[in-house]
Amino acid sequence: MSERSAAPGGLVLVQDLVNTLDLESGADALDTADGRARFGLPEDDAAGVEAARALREALRASLLAHAGHPPHRAVVPLGTLLRKAPLVVAVDPADGSAALALVDRGPLLSRVAAAVAEAVVAGTWTRLKACEAADCHWAYYDRSPAGRGRWCSMQVCGARAKMRRYRAKRPPPPPRPAPQP
Template sequence: MTERAPAPGGLALVEALINTLRVDTGEDRLAAEFGVSGAALAEAADLREALRAACLAHAGHAMPDTAHTALNDVLAAAPLTLSVTPDGTAALRPTGDGLPARVAAAIAEAVAAGTWQRLKACAADDCRWAYYDRSPAGRGRWCTMSVCGSRAKMRSYRSRQQ
């Protein structure tokens, strides 16, 4: 949970959404940072956790069927349109201001750029912070090696010593 450079392009929105909840403390900033309330807040929280599950899958964890279904349902209902810029670049754009449509457009952009799989969630059970894996091989497991990675390696070392 240290400061890293944000994910590129629209993935920064997805990363910011996931990171509105600190798993270790339970602090939830979703309403304040995304301006949602009521039923929209509950839907945004469900979307956030389904996205976290997808990012954990990018890091090699199994994605629960419920999260997989929930994320596909939200993305299928997101209103997007294909637009072309004056220079001929085509992209999916949200047709409304809703968070699901903005997330769907960000994911579509990341898939096209080949960066979607590099948005991951920390493997530490007490962290699960979303981060963009900039390692050359794309095999990062922790949000930061100096905190979560170091703890995991120390636990592994101690278990081998016993």
């Protein structure tokens, strides 16, 4: 739906996960084998798919908050889910550099946690937002200079919102004359 560019670095994983559900059509990529495979979810892991859906909606609520909007529905707070992410800080003995490293269990949760942590450090986390349109909430990366983007697509969601506002401001049409008998 969006013509906006992909989020930088690991945030593209977060963006892709949030965008597995098209709110307008109801299509959920996690219902398909290909969609589950994109995120490393085993075909027969119903609990893993439900956990991915809970993570997706917690992420969406955070992205809505980045854009200044209330949550779309009650969800498990993202911080609660990310606390369960098995990550370690790996330090290279040769040069002393440090990086987050994933632990084998919970690969999707760990990868998302690492992406969020890296984005926080890079200062890009709050630029990943969810579209203001209630029937969309698509994740997009706000590259606007002021960081105040509101829609995933100005041509679709932005145009619809502006047209609704325009129509709401217009005076009602004059009453039609009654037909003469």
